Amino acid sequence: MEIRLQNLTKIFTDKAGKETRAVDDLTVTIGSGKLIGLLGPSGCGKSTTLFMIAGLFKPSGGKIFFGDDDVTKLAAEKRGIGLVFQNYALYPHMTVRQNIMFPLENINIKRTEALELVQEMANLVDIGELLDRKPAQLSGGQQQRVAIARALVKKPRVLLLDEPLSNLDARLRLQTREEIKRIQRETGITTIFVTHDQEEAMSISDEMVVLNFGVQQQMDHPQEIYNNPNNLFVAKFLGNPPINILNGHVKNGKIYSDADILLGEKDVPDGEYTIGIRPEDFKADPEGLEINTIDLDHIGRDTLIRFELSGVQIRALVDSDSVQGHETIRLKAKSKKIYLFDAETGDVVQ
Ligand SMILES: Nc1ncnc2c1ncn2[C@@H]1O[C@H](COP(=O)(O)OP(=O)(O)OP(=O)(O)O)[C@@H](O)[C@H]1O
Numbered sequence: 043m044e045i046r047l048q049n050l051t052k053i054f055t056d057k058a059g060k061e062t063r064a065v066d067d068l069t070v071t072i073g074s075g076k077l078i079g080l081l082g083p084s085g086c087g088k089s090t091t092l093f094m095i096a097g098l099f100k101p102s103g104g105k106i107f108f109g110d111d112d113v114t115k116l117a118a119e120k121r122g123i124g125l126v127f128q129n130y131a132l133y134p135h136m137t138v139r140q141n142i143m144f145p146l147e148n149i150n151i152k153r154t155e156a157l158e159l160v161q162e163m164a165n166l167v168d169i170g171e172l173l174d175r176k177p178a179q180l181s182g183g184q185q186q187r188v189a190i191a192r193a194l195v196k197k198p199r200v201l202l203l204d205e206p207l208s209n210l211d212a213r214l215r216l217q218t219r220e221e222i223k224r225i226q227r228e229t230g231i232t233t234i235f236v237t238h239d240q241e242e243a244m245s246i247s248d249e250m251v252v253l254n255f256g257v258q259q260q261m262d263h264p265q266e267i268y269n270n271p272n273n274l275f276v277a278k279f280l281g282n283p284p285i286n287i288l289n290g291h292v293k294n295g296k297i298y299s300d301a302d303i304l305l306g307e308k309d310v311p312d313g314e315y316t317i318g319i320r321p322e323d324f325k326a327d328p329e330g331l332e333i334n335t336i337d338l339d340h341i342g343r344d345t346l347i348r349f350e351l352s353g354v355q356i357r358a359l360v361d362s363d364s365v366q367g368h369e370t371i372r373l374k375a376k377s378k379k380i381y382l383f384d385a386e387t388g389d390v391v392q
């Protein structure tokens with residue numbers, strides 16, 4: 043089922059009357075059966091957006107549609123939503139079976155049917171053998187899968203996941219996110235996955251919405267956003283190691299750093315720009331800049347080089363073979379991959 047947010051806004055007002063625009067005029071269409079990542083730094087309004095979709099927060103403005111239905115004023119329990127939070131919040135005194143069955147308590151369904159549904163969901167999330175255990179006897183990843191089974195048992199129309207992996211260690215995070223992807227594919231349920239971890243969002247999402255201060259920055263396929271960021275914020279938020287940022291200017295189609303070092307060429311009007319170059323967009327080149335290496339870190343196939351350029355520390359990630367054994371290193375930025383941003387607004391300049 044398609045989800046449509048139309049000018050969705052949430053303003054919190056504290057006791058002193060001070061307003062926080064937690065979500066600001068958000069308009070997004072989420073295709074039926076898609077897995078969408080909602081990404082942004084802490085406090086940017088991800089949870090608030092999710093809670094409005096779930097019906098737990100009342101919007102200050104705008105509308106929410108599920109398919110053709112306007113659900114903006116519909117009670118949470120009537121929306122057909124499955125929710126999973128960061129802290130899985132299982133009932134510790136109940137078995138896994140009882141936990142998953144819990145949402146079925148209040149609906150009219152035969153016990154044998156309920157037990158079958160529980161088994162089906164447990165199999166789906168691959169904990170079919172663990173139904174008689176208590177949550178404390180499970181690993182974090184297994185507990186999170188119980189939470190997902192519980193969210194799915196009523197066959198919701200929408201699955202909302204709020205940082206579901208952040209309590210897990212690195213290895214389990216990776217494994218569980220692949221599991222979530224598989225479960226989402228198998229069920230085909232429209233899913234919104236909230237995270238502040240750009241790598242996680244990039245790997246799991248069909249499409250990604252990037253938020254900052256409650257305002258949508260960009261929505262697209264993860265790779266498309268990575269390759270063509272709308273603005274400086276998005277460019278800086280995606281990528282590890284992060285994009286290098288320098289002040290500079292363009293004159294006659296040539297891009298110079300602050301200290302007048304020629305970096306590349308781009309056909310844009312003369313003027314001041316903020317320059318962005320991703321670490322992997324440098325390459326060793328005999329005609330490139332001779333750099334003052336601060337340090338070199340061979341990480342297998344790639345070598346991470348730190349050096350200084352115009353008073354700024356830069357990271358370059360290059361093919362190890364291209365620099366190993368060389369006394370002096372010369373680097374060039376791939377011209378097509380130099381991003382220029384308006385020095386004032388931060389908007390990308392094509
Ligand atoms: N109940 C509330 N009352 C007042 N302000 C709130 C309330 N809930 C959230 N806020 C504010 O709204 C903004 C967005 O909060 P939200 O919880 O949606 O952020 P988030 O993106 O989920 O952050 P995180 O990654 O830390 O979970 C923040 O500035 C927060 O302080």
Ligand SMILES: [Mg+2]
Nearest residue numbers: 088089090204
């Ligand atoms: Mg949150």
